[in-house]
Amino acid sequence: MQEIRFHGRGGQGAVTSAEVIAEAAIELGLWAQSMPSFGPERRGAPVLAYLRVSKEPIRIRAEVAKPDIVVVLDDSLIFTIDVASGLKADGLLVINSTQSEDIIRKETGFGGKIARIEALKIAMECLGVPITNTTMIGALIKASGIIPLEAAQKQLSHRFNPKLAEKNATALKKAFESTTIYAPKKISAAGKKAAAKKATWRDILPGALVENPGGSKANLTGDWRSQMPVYDKEKCSKCGLCYVFCPDAAITIRDDKYVDFNYDYCKGCGICAMECPADAIAMEAGKKKK
Amino acid sequence: MSKRIGIEVSVAVAEAVKLCNVDVIAAYPITPQTHIVEAIADLIANGELDAEYTCVESEHSAMSACLGSAACGARTYTATAGQGLELMHEVVYVASSMRLPIVMSVANRALSAPLSVWGDHSDVMAVRDTGWIQVFCESGQDAVDMTIWAFKLAEDKRVLFPVMINLDGFHLTHVVEPIVMPSKEEVDKYLPKNSYPKPLDPRTPRTFGSFAPPAIYTEIKKSQEVAFEGTRPIIEESFKDFEKHFGRKYQAVEEYKTEGAETILLMMGSYAQTASLAVDELRAKGEKVGLVKLRLWRPFPFDELRKSFAHAKRVIILDRSISVGGPGGPVASEVRAALYDAAKRPAIVGFIGGLGGRDILPENFVELIKKGQSIAAQGQEKFEMYGVRE
Numbered sequence: 001m002q003e004i005r006f007h008g009r010g011g012q013g014a015v016t017s018a019e020v021i022a023e024a025a026i027e028l029g030l031w032a033q034s035m036p037s038f039g040p041e042r043r044g045a046p047v048l049a050y051l052r053v054s055k056e057p058i059r060i061r062a063e064v065a066k067p068d069i070v071v072v073l074d075d076s077l078i079f080t081i082d083v084a085s086g087l088k089a090d091g092l093l094v095i096n097s098t099q100s101e102d103i104i105r106k107e108t109g110f111g112g113k114i115a116r117i118e119a120l121k122i123a124m125e126c127l128g129v130p131i132t133n134t135t136m137i138g139a140l141i142k143a144s145g146i147i148p149l150e151a152a153q154k155q156l157s158h159r160f161n162p163k164l165a166e167k168n169a170t171a172l173k174k175a176f177e178s179t180t181i182y183a184p185k186k187i188s189a190a191g192k193k194a195a196a197k198k199a200t201w202r203d204i205l206p207g208a209l210v211e212n213p214g215g216s217k218a219n220l221t222g223d224w225r226s227q228m229p230v231y232d233k234e235k236c237s238k239c240g241l242c243y244v245f246c247p248d249a250a251i252t253i254r255d256d257k258y259v260d261f262n263y264d265y266c267k268g269c270g271i272c273a274m275e276c277p278a279d280a281i282a283m284e285a286g287k288k289k290k
Numbered sequence: 291m292s293k294r295i296g297i298e299v300s301v302a303v304a305e306a307v308k309l310c311n312v313d314v315i316a317a318y319p320i321t322p323q324t325h326i327v328e329a330i331a332d333l334i335a336n337g338e339l340d341a342e343y344t345c346v347e348s349e350h351s352a353m354s355a356c357l358g359s360a361a362c363g364a365r366t367y368t369a370t371a372g373q374g375l376e377l378m379h380e381v382v383y384v385a386s387s388m389r390l391p392i393v394m395s396v397a398n399r400a401l402s403a404p405l406s407v408w409g410d411h412s413d414v415m416a417v418r419d420t421g422w423i424q425v426f427c428e429s430g431q432d433a434v435d436m437t438i439w440a441f442k443l444a445e446d447k448r449v450l451f452p453v454m455i456n457l458d459g460f461h462l463t464h465v466v467e468p469i470v471m472p473s474k475e476e477v478d479k480y481l482p483k484n485s486y487p488k489p490l491d492p493r494t495p496r497t498f499g500s501f502a503p504p505a506i507y508t509e510i511k512k513s514q515e516v517a518f519e520g521t522r523p524i525i526e527e528s529f530k531d532f533e534k535h536f537g538r539k540y541q542a543v544e545e546y547k548t549e550g551a552e553t554i555l556l557m558m559g560s561y562a563q564t565a566s567l568a569v570d571e572l573r574a575k576g577e578k579v580g581l582v583k584l585r586l587w588r589p590f591p592f593d594e595l596r597k598s599f600a601h602a603k604r605v606i607i608l609d610r611s612i613s614v615g616g617p618g619g620p621v622a623s624e625v626r627a628a629l630y631d632a633a634k635r636p637a638i639v640g641f642i643g644g645l646g647g648r649d650i651l652p653e654n655f656v657e658l659i660k661k662g663q664s665i666a667a668q669g670q671e672k673f674e675m676y677g678v679r680e
Contacts, residue, residue, distance in 0.1 A: 204506075206450055207388040208499075208513075209488055211488075
């Protein structure tokens with residue numbers, strides 16, 4: 001049995017990735033299981049999905065704690081969470097990243113086989129949206145051979161309309177061809193993130209009271225972004241609708257009635273661009289202004 | 291000075307609430323609880339009690355309003371019955387989980403269908419596992435005393451759990467009987483001001499009732515269970531403290547003529563008074579029969595019960611509710627579980643009776659005891675419904 005854990009951000013399609021491979025494997029006569037992590041998942045927040053593929057019936061019904069393969073759809077996650085947690089030393093890390101091998105190894109503390117793909121670029125080229133799931137399937141198949149490429153392509157035609165299926169199949173193939181594989185390498189353990197100490201029942205205040213409300217201020221949700229709003233002041237009519245509709249209060253109105261974007265908190269949802277009657281806001285792929 | 295008066299039990303409970311200087315009452319009237327909340331409304335309207343009375347649109351809202359009030363540190367009271375308690379159900383759990391010292395009277399009533407406004411213990415059995423401290427009353431005096439006692443216990447900083455006082459619908463709530471009403475001075479001396487340790491306050495924001503993912507929910511439940519278990523010695527201490535102030539003794543498990551008793555009848559609530567007459571009659575004939583009254587239902591007094599039954603050969607239990615398709619009445623199941631590990635264990639026979647307000651007369655109790663003895667003599671341990679027409 002191969003156990004795979006997907007790390008992504010809400011909206012990138014981690015759950016779809018797991019489902020597509022599971023369905024393809026089942027169609028091939030194998031046994032497979034895909035499972036989302038159940039929780040307050042929302043666009044941009046770190047999310048997980050799990051996948052198991054086996055020649056035998058699968059009886060475990062739990063999250064994947066000791067994966068053979070970890071797939072990371074968004075490399076900003078390696079700086080904040082331990083994506084390699086439980087990953088077997090002889091396992092595989094498939095990552096969408098423009099970072100160097102050294103940085104990936106340093107941040108994840110993983111010395112095993114790595115497959116790196118610049119999935120965002122391929123997704124934007126082939127699909128026109130920063131959704132990297134099918135692209136990542138291509139990289140995963142290249143590095144692991146978990147299912148044949150054709151089987152994944154066939155699933156895409158089940159799932160999407162012909163036009164979209166074709167675009168996704170192209171992305172899949174392109175990713176398969178442009179994945180870089182790095183052989184295992186000895187690394188120092190220094191980069192490994194220390195596991196956070198988990199609260200015991202003795203740490204719980206009466207009534208599970210939370211003494212210091214976290215609030216949104218301490219939670220810099222800007223790193224959840226897959227796209228960012230780019231503001232064209234010349235087109236702005238100063239109507240203020242973007243300020244009204246921003247669900248995160250990340251837009252403020254200046255004294256001169258033009259607006260400022262607070263990229264510490266902007267999740268890149270695109271509502272401002274959608275609402276702007278003057279087309280003064282455009283969504284651009286990526287987390288930062290190019 | 292306290293004063294002995296003839297008073298309807300519901301009105302006396304309302305007077306006890308007044309004596310406790312309650313800040314907030316949120317309640318919805320439902321038979322047979324109605325007289326309690328009506329009398330409280332009168333006391334507020336007359337200016338005798340300075341409290342906020344929130345007229346809510348349902349029991350679900352009543353308990354929800356109580357959560358907010360108690361979280362702000364206000365002394366909070368409500369009362370309900372039967373279907374009202376069931377409609378309140380999900381919020382009843384929240385009160386305990388959030389450690390809010392709410393006091394609630396439940397005028398015990400049967401559950402629909404068929405619709406019955408009359409008394410039995412079906413309503414409270416459905417909230418058995420909600421994490422409230424739960425006591426039963428035998429008399430009007432109990433109902434008044436338990437109300438005053440409940441506020442002090444609930445608000446004790448070592449406790450901080452809600453307390454539910456069960457009093458049988460009609461057989462207690464609507465009866466006029468002599469009750470010794472404590473004086474304001476006595477209650478003031480007994481009951482300190484409520485000072486909830488970490489109340490809701492905009493000046494020091496806190497999060498109550500947050501959500502918990504799988505990584506922490508189990509730890510939170512464990513902390514609640516440990517804290518709830520920790521109330522056992524404090525409950526015992528609180529009964530002694532009450533006795534010191536008011537001279538009336540209460541215990542988790544109370545016994546009547548159990549000395550040398552080979553057969554013990556066990557039950558909760560007001561029917562125990564009638565049952566004591568049957569015990570007198572059988573004792574007069576030289577039969578070794580006694581009565582055990584379970585006052586404290588949660589936390590269940592396992593140790594005390596084992597002690598009470600140490601020398602009994604058979605225990606006959608009357609449940610006033612039925613667990614359809616289950617192992618008999620809830621009290622009998624609990625007692626059976628309590629005694630399972632005992633080295634020497636009496637035979638246990640369960641009866642279900644007094645449903646939907648059906649009376650059980652002293653001669654019926656004599657018959658019930660005889661029947662229980664005969665079932666036990668046949669080496670059987672089973673339950674059956676008592677007083678049902680064949």
